[in-house]
Amino acid sequence: MTTAAVITMVSTMSIVTLFAAYFFRKIIIIPRKSDLEDTD
């Protein structure tokens, strides 16, 4: 593989994975407002 292909592949995959992990982690740690109301 050429250096340009490796850089493009690794950087693109890293960006996409980071965003996916970041948003998915947030929905796990932040409870739904309706769940909080039900608990109250």
Add this chain to the structure above:
Amino acid sequence: MSQQKENWGSRVGLVLAMAGNAVGLGNFLRFPVQAVNNGGGAFIIPYLVSFLVMGIPLLWIEWSMGRFGGKAGNHSTPYILDTMTRNRFWKYFGVFGIWTNLAVAAYYCYIESWTMSYVFHSIMRTFDGMTQSQVAQFFTDYVTIGTSTTGIPFEAPIFYILCLLLNTWILSKGLSGGIERTAKIGMPLLLLFGLFLAIRGITLGESGATAEHPDASAWAGLNFLWNPQFDSLTNPSVWLAAAGQIFFTCSVGMGTIHCYAAYVKPKDDIALNSMAAGWMNEFVEVVLGSCVVIPIAAGYLGLDWVRENASFGMAFQTMPFLFENWGPFLATLAGVFWFGLLFFAGITSSLAMGTPWMGFMRDEFNFSREKAAWSFGMVVLVLGMPTVLFYNYGVFGEYDYWAGTVSLVVFALAESIIFSWIYGIDKGWAELKRGADMKVPEFYKPILKYVTPTFLLFVFIGSVFSPVGGDWMGALQSLFSGSGWPLDNGSLINQVMNIGLKEQIAAATDATTRTNLEDQLMFISGSRILLVVVFASICGLVYVAYRRRMKEGRV
């Protein structure tokens, strides 16, 4: 109006169901082929730009419209649009949000049934010892009704009906007990299967080279996929292809997201949820989707073969043969994982296609959940059987073109205008931010209002006037030199007129080919009539629902 209000059981369940709706067969089969054909690594630039200025805005628009509609008890697009616009016309335009799903489900469940059948054949080791051409022939035999690959007569229609029954049964179990539970099982399995195959794809290297294919190399496949060809960035066709891929992959312009979001409670977040689902879909497409088909095919058959044969059909006509190189146990495992992955990708999408019809029938005609689900199954069966029985006559492709391509762009363009210009960007923006668990960047407000509709307009115009070979510069020169605009046979105008098929009929030299093509033209015309009849029938139901609302004082 339906009395039994359903809701999502959990936030993770909702996001997985939404991501499952978006993750489909195209993530693994369409994306890598589009990238290969449109500049390799450079394709990712227009692709990501399209995701940022069209994909994310449309996700936010559809989630906002859906939750807004759900507050008033509307779970499908006809009356969501009606409530937002207060104009008689738009509820009939909203029929697209039901019709598209019925028509797409009709042929999509057929592909899904292939994956079910191929899981069965992988376990039974049907492909053991087959050559590549035999595996390809197996698929041709499978879709040719009457030729049995297992001794079971009418195998393809039987698997289709089984697949439809499974979809209908899950839908009848409801949002939380059916769809959400399926997504919670299917999505982790899909990721697991995808990771296994992706790791195999990127570690294959040059180990698959043989005397027949001495240049075979997975690295060459990955290099071809990711090496940026920056000159392609100035080609409008590449941008249209990237925007088109974002449409397919995000499942926007269909009406499914509206329906799922309509079951979100009014105070709950939609901004963060939509980002989580949208980026999960991107992860599956960009990271997993690019590491399976192309590198594995190039790893055994060489890059030249991939260049000539990269297509959707590789999944069924080539992959089982390639897995045979891994020995009996791994070949079976890989077959089950690959077709299992495609099955989960398919079913989480086809279940979503059932919900707009169910939501509409429950809201307007007080259908029970079970009755709504089985009525969906019946409609899809009637609409889908022509795609199964007359697959070789182009019926399948016709459904895909009108419902799975044109209708998405038309509906997305309309909804972006409704949201930003008719309902009003200020109200729409406030709706998006209500209950948001993330800070929605303010710069997206003008993007939603100006950039997204303009982008969509270009995509629409591009599909209507697509020039021969995608050569826009050449077409402009031809226009200004007085030779007219050379339309491609894939353009919407030429598709409507069946120009490509008519040219083939005119060029046919032998009587058999000519008769076959004329039959194809007849079946294509018949399928168009059927699609129009279904659209008109749903319009009729919307009118009846309107009269009922008038009587009940709900208008």
